[in-house]
Amino acid sequence: MRPHRRISRALPVAPALVLLLLFLAGPIAYCVYIAFTDLQLTGQAHSSFVGFANFRRALRDDAFLNAVWLTLVFTVLSSLVGQNTLGLALAALMKRASKPVRTLTGGVVITAWVLPEVVAGFLLYAFFRREGTLNAILHWLHLPRQNWLFTLPILAVSFANVWRGTAFSMLVYSAALDEIPSEITEAAEVDGAGGWRRLWHITLPMIRRSIGTNLMLNTLQTLSVFGLIWVMTRGGPGDKSQTLPLFMYEQAFQNSMIGYGTAVALLLLLVGSLFSVVYLRLLRTEV
Amino acid sequence: MPVRPTAALTTLLTAALAATALTACGNGSGSSPNTLKVSYKQSTDNSIKVMDTYLAGIKKQFEKKYPGKKVEFVPIKAPDSEYYTKLQQMLRSPRTAPDLVYEDTFLINSDITSGYLKPLDPYLAKWPDWQRFIGTAKNSAKGADGKTYGVPDGTDTRGLWFDRRVFAKAGLPADWQPRTWDDVLAAARTIKKRVPGVTPLNVYTGKPAGERATMQGFEMLLYGTGDGTSDPLYDSGGKKWIAGSQGFEDSLKFVETVYKEKLGPDVSDALDPNFATTVNGELLPQGKLGIDLDGSWLPQAWLPGSGHEWKDWSKRLGLAYMPTQHGQAPGKVSMSGGWTWAVPAKAAHPDLAFDFVRTLQTKDNARAWYVADSGISVREDVAEDPAYATAQPGIKFFTDLVASTHYRPAYPAYPKVSTAVQEAMEGVTTGDQSAEKAASGYDATLKDVTDGQVIRK
Secondary structure (H helix, E strand, O other), X not given: OOHHHHHHHHHHHHHHHHHHHHHHHHHHHHHHHHHOEOOOOOOOOOOOEOOOHHHHHHHHOHHHHHHHHHHHHHHHHHXXXXXXXXXXXXXXXXXXXXXXXXXXXXXXXXHHHHOOHHHHHHHHHHHHXXXXXXXXXXXXXXXXXXXXXXXXXXXXXXXXXXXXXXHHHHHHHHHHHHHOOHHHHHHHHHOOOOHHHHHHHHHXXXXXXXXXXXXXXXHHHXXXXXXXXXXXXXXXXXXXXXXXXXHHHHHHHHOOOHHHHHHHHHHHHHHHHHHHHXXXXXXHOOO | OOOHHHHHHHHHHHHHHHHHHHHHHHOOOOOOOOEEEEEEEEOOOOOXXXXXXXXXXXXXXXXXXXXXXXXXXXXXXXOHHHHHHHHHHHHOOOOOOOOEEEEEHHHXXXXXXXXOEOOOHHHHHOOHXXXXXXXXXXXXXXXXXXXXXXXXXXXXXXXXXXEHHHHHHHOOOOOOOOOOHXXXXXXXXXXXXXXXXXXXEEOXXXXXXXXXXXXXXXXXXXOOOOOOOOOOOEEOXXXXXXXXXXXXXXXXXXXXXXXXXXXXXXXXXXXXXXXXXXXXXXXXXXXXXXXXXXXXXXXXXXXXXXXXXXXXXXXXXXXXXXXXXXXXXXXXXXXXXXXXXXXXXXXXXHHHHXXXXXXHOOHHHHHHHHHHHOOEOOEHHHHOOHHHHOOOXXXXXXXXXXXXXXXXXXXXXXXXXHHHHHHHXXXXXXXXXXXXXXXXXXXXXXXXXXXXXXXXX
């Protein structure tokens, strides 16, 4: 291709590129810069460059390490185990179910998904609280009641996230399962493969790519969950459900330490990219 | 490669986007010399229009008094913590800074330190009404440099609300007034013994309750320890935060006693972030709470149209001052906060802005505002006005507290100190920590969050 032709072809995309740089790369670069300063929202006349001090501070801060741990627990429980497996199970079950059952289940699950995060948070707060629905059911079953948001807060918010986010996995897996040619399943059936063997040797390998994509999207979404936990527990009691986004919010906007909060945000980005790398590897090894 | 149609579309889209972005940027600048921009906090509840209505009336008066001048409102609709954030971002740039802003005394000192605000002393010196403001309120908007940066438009005070029906059942007096902390605990113990099913005493605690725990809970105790005159949290002479005080540990012990002896709400309820709503909306109206250490604004929740309408609350609830620890002088404790009108350092029309404050604070306008907002007056002339004193039951009780009230040391580190207090309270509330251990934990955190600006007392 001649050079001036290349330029003329690139020209139409140039404004998009400029905008992208301005509105996407710009703020990100600014954030990275802030993470290396002691910038405060208020209470300070001038900010200065502090190098890696914010990051060192985070790694020494027990509250930060606690938040990292809780974020991992929350992500593994609600995204990897909960949304992912439940989504797959629902998709598989719905493939066989009759049309009315399918419509009803799909409707309910997707409603949970389209609800705004804050609304979902309030619904589940009402479900888990001491005078809430869950305890009413337990009481009816003659089981002991307890305040779930107080005794097992991270489990309660994980469950809430499963409740809210399973629809996405279900949709991804429904699409993936529809892609499996029925001849293959039938052939396996003729060969005498039972349900579990078919799942393990045929279905899972064939939807491997979807599993990878779904896990990645789910994980990234779960890592950044804020509103749900904020409404249900505010990260409490104490800091027993304070995941990284909540910790970040507390540092940046309640304690006004924008620099430190931004550094924590970058570390959260790092956690996200670590997960992504693992999933990308999973995607690359093809059957 | 079929590039062309996509490229054409991209160009079109980006051009459109760029145009929108540029127009949006152009909006803020170019303010007219005769237009005054006033920012305030708009309620997130659409049915509450108290401030909007009040300010609309002031705008009319102002535009009549200063012909040719116009007032433009820039309301910020957000809950407290987000309001501060938005305001602080606006104050950073002359392009977005309004001429007059509504500042919480909780954060005004931080914003003064940041250089966001303009000292008002030259204006105040020429304004006779300023003499009518009481001393403590004037101090609430004073910077570390001794200059005043805001005009307070009211305050709040705190005390003990008690349920007369519960007290009658427990055999306690209807005109109850405890003299010491022990009197408060004794009454709670009596209620626990004689009126089952009722929470004897509520003291807000822990991180989920946030500043409510620090101010209505802990500081109402702490400021009643010691001699009652010096600030037990902050040494303003040496500009250092106070660690290791006996009063601090005693206050934690009080909280510990309340929750250990089960005189307070169930711990899991007390640490529920929405517990305050339960107290205002359910426990008090339903007679399920004996004593509540709380603020002057509670009746706002019981006004018609509020969802928990409760007309005869004043017949069922009594009010008592929170006593000092051993009943030492001055005998009662209250904490105060409140809001002020302040002029940003980057305001385009500071003179005009102060003229607006003068209009806001004519005696009649100030009184109208206190009555509309159920606020507590910080002006002597309004406090004495019968039209104000009889506007609502309880208003006289809470106004009398203004003389002996305390304002928080709202310096830049305060929000972090407050969080440390809440953590210490939570430790003794759940029983995870003894008062001694929680107090020493606070000392360590205090040193950390104030960069070592700590003195031991």
